[in-house]
Amino acid sequence: ETGVTQSPTHLIKTRGQQVTLRCSSQSGHNTVSWYQQALGQGPQFIFQYYREEENGRGNFPPRFSGLQFPNYSSELNVNALELDDSALYLCASSSPGAGNEKLFFGSGTQLSVL
């Protein structure tokens, strides 16, 4: 089975720009979650998509938005980038309904905002 893949692996942007990060979920998984991991910290929940709808959101402003496509792949969009948005962005896929979900994480996209 294919794992979770994210692109690009690294990205450099300047303050005020917009960015789109992409994630392909593991085969058979219909739920995608996005997390932000700042340097030296644990990941923080941004939001989750299930059946192309956002079904949960963490404490992130509206300039963080997402999409999920019929093939369950997903995008994370961040508008008006700020310096503090520099972080590793992780995508995780899962298949709910099996009790406690097991998340499979991708290797992440390292975003640097200058």
Added chain:
Amino acid sequence: TQLLEQSPQFLSIQEGENLTVYCNSSSVFSSLQWYRQEPGEGPVLLVTVVTGGEVKKLKRLTFQFGDARKDSSLHITAAQPGDTGLYLCAGSSISSGSARQLTFGSGTQLTVLP
């Protein structure tokens, strides 16, 4: 806001030594997971504990969930250089909406010296 505190933040030990990493919260979680993350990679799930007082073993790793389901520990026996990595605990809860989200601790960076 649910928080998970991990201690110690950094740990450097010699091969063959034992160690314990702690994860504490003032909140009750429906389950708690432990992940290991290596540089440039996403976290990889090691174990999920669900029942208060539960103990799970994974080779030289022993995981315990506190009776009140607010804290957990990870004990490694006879550590090896291959155990080096960032160990993260994560509590599972329901976010706004219906998404099951993980709240991560800030991690324990373990270095095992040969």
